[in-house]
Amino acid sequence: MTEKTLSNKNNLYVLYEDNHIIVVNKRAGDIVQSDKTGDKPLSEVVKEYIKVKYNKPGNVYLGTVHRLDRPTTGLVIFAKTSKALPRLNKLFLSKNIKKTYWAVTKNEPIKTKDTLIHWLKKNPKNNKSYAYSNEIAEGKKATLHYTLIKKLNNYYLLEINLETGRHHQIRSQISTIGCPIKGDLKYGFDRSNKDASIHLHARQIEFIHPVSNKTINILAPLPKDPIWDACYV
Secondary structure (H helix, E strand, O other): OOOOOEEOOOOOEEEEEOOOEEEEEEOOOOOOOOOOOOOOOHHHHHHHHHHHHOOOOOOOOOEEOOOOOOOOEEEEEEEOOOOHHHHHHHHHHOOOEEEEEEEEEOOOOOOOEEEEEEEEEEEOOOOEEEEEOOOOOOOEEEEEEEEEEEEOOOOEEEEEEEOOOOOOHHHHHHHHOOOOEOOOHHHOOOOOOOOOOOOEEEEEEEEEOOOOOOEEEEEOOOOOOHHHHOOOO
């Protein structure tokens, strides 16, 4: 699929839009929904975009389907109609949606391709998930598949496909095999990125449109920096 980005004055990058859904390329630092910081969430930026573009009076409907961590970049889907929202939620719950991530890691994994299965337990005090090899009380099973797709000068690019969508799943599981993501201090990288991002990007998503039933395949361009620039394969 061709990489195409549209932008507006709110620095919103729209990758796909129709009557029922809108898909944007989230920047590092954006929050998807309101949280305790009080910062303006991406959902409100999207609402403003829709209101202005279509000259809509009153409140704009927008449903949040899923989230990305604040320092993570890439694809986020929103529902523009009440018809689309429950259908998209069902797609995510039934795992009938393919999500592909790219991650730049500090170390090279022992295996170039593998499936990781852990049980993750979240500690709300430090907002961190811990990965265990064996099933534990209150642990949630987490499964992902990764492939080493490029060796950079000092880093390694992994392509990751998720089977489950747990809190900090990729960050926790990848760090457990000795491959912390660049910039991710919380999960073992030794220094932060200057913009507080981490090199984890929701790269591609494929699903059946909740209304038209057509296959939708969207690719999110990478953020602009020298390391991401070197990742194009």
